[in-house]
Amino acid sequence: MESLRGALFLFVGATFLLAPFCDAGHAILHELERQQRSTRSTIDYSCDDQAYYDQFASNKRALCDESLANATTELRASKSQCLQKLQKLVSQQQEKLTTCSQARSTNAASCSAKLAALSLQIGQCQAKCSAATVTLKLVKLSTGSYYISPSSEQKNWHMADQFCKSNGLELASVETIMENDALVAAFGPSTDRFWISGTDLGSEKKFYWSGVGKTMETFWYFEDGQPDNANNNENCVQYVKETNKPTYKWNDENCNTPFRFVCELEATK
Numbered sequence: 001m002e003s004l005r006g007a008l009f010l011f012v013g014a015t016f017l018l019a020p021f022c023d024a025g026h027a028i029l030h031e032l033e034r035q036q037r038s039t040r041s042t043i044d045y046s047c048d049d050q051a052y053y054d055q056f057a058s059n060k061r062a063l064c065d066e067s068l069a070n071a072t073t074e075l076r077a078s079k080s081q082c083l084q085k086l087q088k089l090v091s092q093q094q095e096k097l098t099t100c101s102q103a104r105s106t107n108a109a110s111c112s113a114k115l116a117a118l119s120l121q122i123g124q125c126q127a128k129c130s131a132a133t134v135t136l137k138l139v140k141l142s143t144g145s146y147y148i149s150p151s152s153e154q155k156n157w158h159m160a161d162q163f164c165k166s167n168g169l170e171l172a173s174v175e176t177i178m179e180n181d182a183l184v185a186a187f188g189p190s191t192d193r194f195w196i197s198g199t200d201l202g203s204e205k206k207f208y209w210s211g212v213g214k215t216m217e218t219f220w221y222f223e224d225g226q227p228d229n230a231n232n233n234e235n236c237v238q239y240v241k242e243t244n245k246p247t248y249k250w251n252d253e254n255c256n257t258p259f260r261f262v263c264e265l266e267a268t269k
């Protein structure tokens, strides 16, 4: 019993003595716990912040990617429009080039045709000049220049008229006694007949000079009894030698009979 009492006494005494130390221990424990909470809070906060910035960066990248994608789409659309415009311009240019080329071709063809026509005319003129001045030996008389076909060259009135015209001449129109005498003298001693441009082909007995387009009013030199329109078929005028006389006079004759002929170079030619 004595020992029990002694033990109880020791326990109470120890408790009384140790009480201040326990209070201090509790305070330290509280402080440690507070620091632990604070540290954890800081750590948690820092972790959240990092996550936030990661998320922010991720969002930002997403926005950037979206903007880039939009910009790329716009650029592609713009490029497409540009290409379409360029293609249209190239097409228009090609169209203009084609049109110009066709116009040039047409003009060139037109010019070539005109040049060919002019060349043809020049050739015809040169041929006429050449024939008139070289092939045909014109006889220069006091009343003008004439071509008197030789005996070997005889044509009907129409062919003779055409021959004279093709050489820049006309069948002779004998409008005065001087012209008549000059021609008769040039015929020389011949009994051949010579076509001249007198005719009544338009209206019977109304004779005119086809070479100058005038009626036979100023000078008339038919042989006696002529024009007689023999066989009702004599419409062209010719020089014929009078029977038993050295002189020539006019006679109407069938136009289709070949004779020598006289071309005259008219002043207007």
Ligand SMILES: [Ca+2]
Residues within 6 Å of the ligand: 172, 173, 174, 175, 179, 264
């Ligand atoms: Ca004449």
Ligand SMILES: [Ca+2]
Residues within 6 Å of the ligand: 200, 204, 205, 229, 233, 234, 235, 236, 252
């Ligand atoms: Ca007649």
Ligand SMILES: [Ca+2]
Residues within 6 Å of the ligand: 226, 227, 228, 229, 230, 234, 251, 252, 253
């Ligand atoms: Ca006659």
